[in-house]
Amino acid sequence: MEPNEILKRNGIKITQGRVEILNILTNSENSLSAEKIYHIYRNNNININLSTVYRTLELFEEKGLTEKITLNDGVFSYKLKKETHRHHLQCDICHKEVEIPCPMLQIQEMVQNSTGFTLTDHDLVMKGVCKDCKKKL
Template identity: 85%
Template structure:
């Protein structure tokens, strides 16, 4: 979907700055910090304030267009929301399943930033006992 369509669908006023930030995020394989987005603007001789970048990213996060990821150095990184998969927890005793969002997003970003690897897949195995079975024990 094109940046203008995304903004329109989310009920956000379409501005050049907002469409440019979406385009930058859309064309990036990795998540980007606000400072990196600002640097990309400056390298293309586009005048924008860093505060505008931050405000736009906050708006996009609020409207669930992007995901905000905390990296190990306390810096936030942003990426377009994509298809997110989920994981299942299964109780070892009663076999009840609980679906949870994937907790690996932050780890994937840390790995990518530290190693340059773009992860294509991961496996996450967690085992446990549900609260109901825990009470019975």
């Protein structure tokens, strides 16, 4: 889908800066900080304010286009949302399953940013006792 259409569909006013930031995020395999996006602009001789990059990324997050990830150095990094990866918790007693969003996203981003290693998959198994069964114990 074209950036203009993505912005329009999400009720975001189309500006050249927003289109370019969306293109940068689309073409990146890893999450990017506002500073990194700013430097990509500057390296391509495109004039933009760092505050514009920050405001645009916050707007994209507010509209559900991006995920904001806190890296281990306290810097925020942004990544376009894709199909949400989910996990299941299963009760050891009654075997009821509860679906949860993936808690590994932030860790995965930290690993990629600190090592340059592109992760392709991960497995997470969490077992326990649900609140209903815990009451019966």
